[in-house]
Amino acid sequence: MNWIARSRAKSPWLLHYDCGSCNGCDIEILACLTPLYDIERFGIVNMGNPKHADILLVTGPANHPNYRVLKNLYEQMPEPKVVVVVGSCGCTGGVFHNCPNILGGIDKVIPVDVYVPGCAAKPEAIIDGVVLALEKLKNGK
Amino acid sequence: MAIIFIAAIVVTPFIGGLLRGIDRKLTAHMQGRIGPPIQQPFYDIIKLFSKSQIITTRSPLLLVYGYLLFIVAAVVLFALKQDLLMLILVLGVADVLLVMGSFSTRSPYSQIGSNRELLQMFSYEPILILASIAIYMETGSFLISRIQQPLLPTLWPVYLALLIALIILMRKSPFDISASEHAHQEIVRGIFTEYSGLYLGLIELAHWYELVLVLAVISLLWTAGVWPGILLALFSWFIVLIIDNINARLTWSWMIRTSWVAGIGLSILNIIGLRLFGG
Ligand code: SF4
Numbered sequence: 001m002n003w004i005a006r007s008r009a010k011s012p013w014l015l016h017y018d019c020g021s022c023n024g025c026d027i028e029i030l031a032c033l034t035p036l037y038d039i040e041r042f043g044i045v046n047m048g049n050p051k052h053a054d055i056l057l058v059t060g061p062a063n064h065p066n067y068r069v070l071k072n073l074y075e076q077m078p079e080p081k082v083v084v085v086v087g088s089c090g091c092t093g094g095v096f097h098n099c100p101n102i103l104g105g106i107d108k109v110i111p112v113d114v115y116v117p118g119c120a121a122k123p124e125a126i127i128d129g130v131v132l133a134l135e136k137l138k139n140g141k
Numbered sequence: 142m143a144i145i146f147i148a149a150i151v152v153t154p155f156i157g158g159l160l161r162g163i164d165r166k167l168t169a170h171m172q173g174r175i176g177p178p179i180q181q182p183f184y185d186i187i188k189l190f191s192k193s194q195i196i197t198t199r200s201p202l203l204l205v206y207g208y209l210l211f212i213v214a215a216v217v218l219f220a221l222k223q224d225l226l227m228l229i230l231v232l233g234v235a236d237v238l239l240v241m242g243s244f245s246t247r248s249p250y251s252q253i254g255s256n257r258e259l260l261q262m263f264s265y266e267p268i269l270i271l272a273s274i275a276i277y278m279e280t281g282s283f284l285i286s287r288i289q290q291p292l293l294p295t296l297w298p299v300y301l302a303l304l305i306a307l308i309i310l311m312r313k314s315p316f317d318i319s320a321s322e323h324a325h326q327e328i329v330r331g332i333f334t335e336y337s338g339l340y341l342g343l344i345e346l347a348h349w350y351e352l353v354l355v356l357a358v359i360s361l362l363w364t365a366g367v368w369p370g371i372l373l374a375l376f377s378w379f380i381v382l383i384i385d386n387i388n389a390r391l392t393w394s395w396m397i398r399t400s401w402v403a404g405i406g407l408s409i410l411n412i413i414g415l416r417l418f419g420g
Contacts, residue, residue, distance in 0.1 A: 003187060004187060004188075004191045006184070007183075007184040007185075007187035007188040007191070008188050008191065010178075010181070010184040010188075011181065011184040011185045011188045035172065035173040035174045038169070038174040038175055038176070040165075040169060040174065040176055040177050041174075041175050041176065041177060042177070043177045043178075043181050043184055043185070047330075048329055048330075049329045049330050049334055051195065051334065051335065051336070051337035052330065052333075052337060052341060054188070054192075076195070078192045078193045078194065078195045078337050078338050079192070079193040080192070080193075
């Protein structure tokens with residue numbers, strides 16, 4: 001059991017989905033992959049495939065045109081899985097909160113485990129958020 | 142015999158996993174990063190085994206077991222010093238099973254991936270077969286146990302061709318067209334897109350066996366003692382890592398051209414040379 005928990009915490013694979021953000025937070029996520037932050041140190045790999053992913057990293061607010069896609073991606077991920085929302089607009093709607101096409105935060109559509117606020121969120125904060133999510137992943141939720 | 146049999150099955154994946162870990166570490170260092178710990182592949186595989194299963198189509202699951210089984214069979218053939226040609230054919234069957242598995246899902250990504258995997262097989266299988274023919278001409282037998290003299294001095298063109306096959310088999314740039322090893326590409330994860338959890342883990346395990354097996358075949362080219370062979374294999378492996386890091390991913394037509402012109406060309410020239418000058 002201990003081995004499994006340890007391996008889960010040491011090998012989180014990411015799926016990054018842009019739910020209609022301004023791209024500010026996406027660029028910060030990509031910054032985490034660069035040699036300066038190098039999140040592969042923690043075994044984190046950006047997978048781009050929901051069936052291989054453990055952590056769903058969402059940027060941008062939930063909105064009418066694509067909330068179904070978000071739900072679909074979430075359902076395709078095998079358990080145990082966690083959702084990390086990056087950026088204020090994903091947490092609450094942020095700067096977009098009263099636009100007609102916006103539902104609000106990501107938690108209106110799928111359950112969210114970690115919120116990383118900031119507009120845009122700093123790479124350090126994103127890494128902190130993912131590490132926090134690892135605690136949940138470890139225990140298989 | 143039984144001890145060799147069990148050792149080949151149990152020890153090989155550990156060597157393979159360790160090589161994959163060192164591979165990721167070295168790659169990270171070449172890119173100016175720190176990289177994951179060396180035991181990372183083992184964390185990955187234990188995690189994959191512990192994930193819940195999402196099953197979309199049933200037939201690939203059976204075929205994945207077949208893929209693993211045939212590769213392990215090839216490893217055992219090698220460990221018992223059996224027929225080299227047989228080993229290559231068994232390896233080919235294993236790959237066909239993987240392709241069939243991906244073809245039977247409906248995802249367009251795994252369809253394209255398996256198409257490209259077939260092209261990869263077209264590229265490296267002839268090289269492997271020609272290499273074993275060249276070894277046959279030198280030693281007079283396809284049996285691995287008959288190889289006694291160092292072969293590299295006369296078979297160096299075959300060695301270069303095998304290097305190309307090694308890059309394709311390790312799914313490294315410039316030839317990682319079927320699976321896009323570094324994901325986030327136009328075909329997601331290609332042939333592996335539809336596999337998840339346990340089955341992805343089994344495929345990864347099969348890769349570890351395959352990696353060690355192909356390196357072992359390369360080490361055959363120098364059997365004046367075990368260590369020179371191992372050094373030769375590790376050296377080739379390191380060359381592949383360097384090539385991986387200085388190359389972009391190329392198109393499939395480029396891969397076929399390179400492997401057929403350079404790979405098959407070198408092997409055939411080598412065989413003709415052996416025929417004319419008697420080695
Ligand atoms: S939180 Fe701000 S910077 Fe980030 S995606 Fe939303 S609007 Fe852009």
